[in-house]
Amino acid sequence: MSAQEEIEALIARVAMGDRKAFRTLYDRTSAKLFGIALRVLKEQGPAEEVLQEVYIRIWNRAGQYRVNGYSPMTWLITITRNAAIDRLRKARAAGVAVEPVEIAERLYDPQPGPESQSVMRDEARALQACLGELPADRAEMVRRAYLQGHTYAEIAEAAGAKLNTIRTWLRRSLMQLRECLSQ
Template sequence: MTTTSDIEDMIARMAIGDRAAFEGLYAATSAKLFGVCLRVLGNRAEAEDALQEAFVKIWRNADRYRVNGLSPMTWLITVTRNHSVDRVRARRSKMGAGLDEAADVADSRPGPEALAIAASDRGRIVDCMGQLDPDKAGAVRRAYLEGETYQELADHYDVPLNTVRTWLRRSLLKLRECLSHDG
């Protein structure tokens, strides 16, 4: 079984160009990260492409990873999810806003990203999310798990665009503060 420390070590070795570490990280995490891509993109072939592209980003940005006491899977999932969300947004802009297929991407079920995080980290995140106002917690979920844009959130909550930005920024700061306390 691959530990958090093993994953951190592989990322550190990748930062100095260790290809064996890259292969090890891929073997240890690709199934979980594929689930993230599939959840966001909803298309197996596109998710496979996105996973490969996400691993290229992880390889190129391994030197940016910093050990912070949280699971390194959080960083890997964030890189992968952000790349997948960018693909959804590119698809939406190509095909036009309001496309029914793009609306099908989001649903309220917990996704692989939430399941991939270690149980203790997941429990802490759930507890910290529970400390947020329900609308703000919903906005965080919709933006960072479901890939909704700020404008979509503003329309959904019937608030100005800058209000959504403020909600998300403040909510993320509260989450970071909550998660930084020993659990």
């Protein structure tokens, strides 16, 4: 059984309320997910809090995961990244200064083995290449919204455009990225 199949099986068992599977899933994935939260938040305490929130979400949402040929780690990483970015946005709204995190810092993790590192590098290269196909201003908006945690309103203000225009541009840019990444 491959690592991907094992994680998928664990998620399926967690969806049925299997605590032992949840513990095993935690053991297999927590170091990587913590690394992602830490790279986004830059501080251990908030990263640990986000990791706890992430596993609560995983426990509650495991039934929503669908095997679709993509890595189950992508699903877990997305939950973690979104939770960490939500934390950044809350900190920014509270007036706490946060520095943006570059995509390379988020995607690079010294912990995984060679296979995982190779997959991550390929995914990062593909994402960078696809971002390069977008107009420069749109690519920057995608980076700010989805990698740096800026709100649509902040992006609209910085771009001097209407909020609905920014939403449309981002939606179209994401559709282009999805199409590009699926090739």
